[in-house]
Amino acid sequence: MGCFLAVDGGGTKTFFALYNMDTGVIATSFFGATNPELLVGGFEEMRKRLHEMTGKILEKNNLSSADIQYSVWGMSGLDTKSQYEIIHGFIREMGFERFTLCNDCDLGIKAALPGGYGICLVNGTGVNTVGINEQGQRYQIGALFELTGDYGGGMVLGQLAIQTAYMNLFRYRRETILTNMVMNLYEVDSRHDFTDRVMDWRDSKKIAIPHVAKCIFDAANLGDEQAIAILERMSDEYALCVKSLTQELPFADDVLNIVLVGSLFTKGWSSIPLHALEEKLKLYIPEKEFILHILKRPPVVGALAWALEEGGVAEPWEKACKCFA
Numbered sequence: 303m304g305c306f307l308a309v310d311g312g313g314t315k316t317f318f319a320l321y322n323m324d325t326g327v328i329a330t331s332f333f334g335a336t337n338p339e340l341l342v343g344g345f346e347e348m349r350k351r352l353h354e355m356t357g358k359i360l361e362k363n364n365l366s367s368a369d370i371q372y373s374v375w376g377m378s379g380l381d382t383k384s385q386y387e388i389i390h391g392f393i394r395e396m397g398f399e400r401f402t403l404c405n406d407c408d409l410g411i412k413a414a415l416p417g418g419y420g421i422c423l424v425n426g427t428g429v430n431t432v433g434i435n436e437q438g439q440r441y442q443i444g445a446l447f448e449l450t451g452d453y454g455g456g457m458v459l460g461q462l463a464i465q466t467a468y469m470n471l472f473r474y475r476r477e478t479i480l481t482n483m484v485m486n487l488y489e490v491d492s493r494h495d496f497t498d499r500v501m502d503w504r505d506s507k508k509i510a511i512p513h514v515a516k517c518i519f520d521a522a523n524l525g526d527e528q529a530i531a532i533l534e535r536m537s538d539e540y541a542l543c544v545k546s547l548t549q550e551l552p553f554a555d556d557v558l559n560i561v562l563v564g565s566l567f568t569k570g571w572s573s574i575p576l577h578a579l580e581e582k583l584k585l586y587i588p589e590k591e592f593i594l595h596i597l598k599r600p601p602v603v604g605a606l607a608w609a610l611e612e613g614g615v616a617e618p619w620e621k622a623c624k625c626f627a
Contacts, residue, residue, distance in 0.1 A: 305365060306613060307373035307398075308605035308622075310406055311336035313427035313457075314512075316351075317602045318359045321625060323371075323615065328625045330602075331359045337379035339447075340427070348379070349392045356396055367397030372613040374402045374605040376409040378428065381445045402608060405442060407432040410563035412604030414595045416619045418611075421547055423540050426564030427512055429455040431540065433547035441550045443543045453539040456512025456566060459532070463514045464500055466528055471496060480521035480529045487517060519571035534578045541582030548587060557591045568596055599626050 304323030310316065316336045320329040333355045341347040360366060373393075380389055380403070390403050407430040410422035419438070424430040429452035430445040444450045452458055467484035470476045471493040485491075487509065488499045503509045521529035544560065560583075562568065567575075576594065583592050603622050610618035 304371050304613070304615075305369050306606065306609040306615075307359075307370045308602050308609055309373065309375045309377070310409055310600065310602040310605055311352075311375065311377040311379075312406060313337040313340045313378050316355060317600060318355065319602045319606050319625070320359055320363055320365070321606055321610070321622075328606075329359065329363050331355070331362075333358075336377065337427075338385075339379045345388055348389070349395075352392050353396060370398060370400075372400050372402075372609045373398055374404070374409075374609040374612070376404050376406040376601065376605050378406045378430075378445075380405045381442065400612075402612060405430065405432060405445070406601065407442070407445070407563070408434065408440070409601035409604035409608075410561040410597055412608050412619075413599055413601050413622075414561040414597050414604075415559055418608075418619075419553075420559035420561060421544055422561045422563055423544070423567070424564045425454050425536075425540075425562070425566040427456050428452065429458065431543040431547065433544075433551045433553075435551045435553050436555070437552075439551055441547055443546055451539075454536040454566065455564070456515045459515035459518055459536070459566070460511035460513065462532055463517045464511070466532070468496065470528075478521075478528060479524050479526040480517060483517040483521050484514065487514060515566065516571060519566075519574075522574050523572050530574060533572065533575045537575045537578035538582050540579055541586050544583060545586040548590065553590075557593060558587075559593050559595060561595045561597055563597045563601060568598075599623065 306321045308319040313335055316333045318331045336348050336351050338345045338348040375393060377389055380386055393401055393403060407422050407424050411420050411434050412418050419434045419436050421433045428445060431443045434440050444452050463484055467481040470478055470481040488503060490496050490499045518529045518532050522533050603626050607619045607622035610621055
């Protein structure tokens with residue numbers, strides 16, 4: 303039996319895909335977050351969740367880890383060598399021997415581009431920028447939130463929306479579209495209730511901070527100058543990361559393929575960030591042409607294509623894409 307396991311572990315949800323080569327059947331399961339940087343219990347909580355999630359999908363399909371010919375695990379929260387060693391150990395504990403462990407950002411490249419090389423920009427719960435060139439060399443920038451100065455992602459933009467509204471209410475005494483949107487989201491009429499409501503709803507999880515990020519996109523679409531400035535700076539930061547990647551990694555092609563992953567890119571809330579990104583890329587890297595690919599299929603497709611490739615299966619990318627057509 304040729305079975306392959308693909309995993310996309312994120313800050314909000316984790317997607318498992320189990321493919322049986324003999325029958326052509328694919329089984330999928332969604333679970334919760336597995337990013338240790340966002341879990342209260344850190345790596346130990348991640349370990350428990352991975353064991354539980356993996357056990358469920360294998361048991362449901364009457365399989366064990368020994369039945370998996372190859373697996374690929376793309377995990378958010380894998381940004382350093384020590385993190386790699388820890389998570390690698392978790393996978394080995396579950397009995398897997400033939401597998402690839404990578405950052406979940408890598409999956410966007412493998413899912414969108416049949417050649418398996420290019421640049422991936424993640425704009426989901428968090429931020430990440432990864433490049434893989436034609437020789438398979440890899441480089442990553444960002445993904446540690448405030449420690450790496452990330453300017454994007456739902457967590458950071460949600461905080462910026464609240465911060466901006468707070469400053470408008472209590473420092474600048476300025477009424478703006480963005481401020482009103484944030485206040486409406488939290489259902490407050492008076493600025494004196496703003497802080498209490500934000501803290502209470504955060505602690506009760508009634509509104510998660512990343513959910514507030516959409517206010518910036520909506521306000522920008524209506525012409526709010528502060529919201530537009532935030533989105534334009536976000537695009538500028540991404541373009542600078544792309545420039546740095548091209549300086550670290552030699553890309554032979556004159557045309558650079560850039561894959562956009564994560565809900566803040568893929569849901570199309572505003573065209574402002576994409577237009578700004580294109581302009582900044584032209585400014586910072588004039589010697590290259592760029593093609594932006596908004597990922598339309600789940601990133602776990604990249605994990606499955608990679609697993610099939612490592613398992614020696616012919617046309618791995620085509621087969622993986624067909625599973626999710």
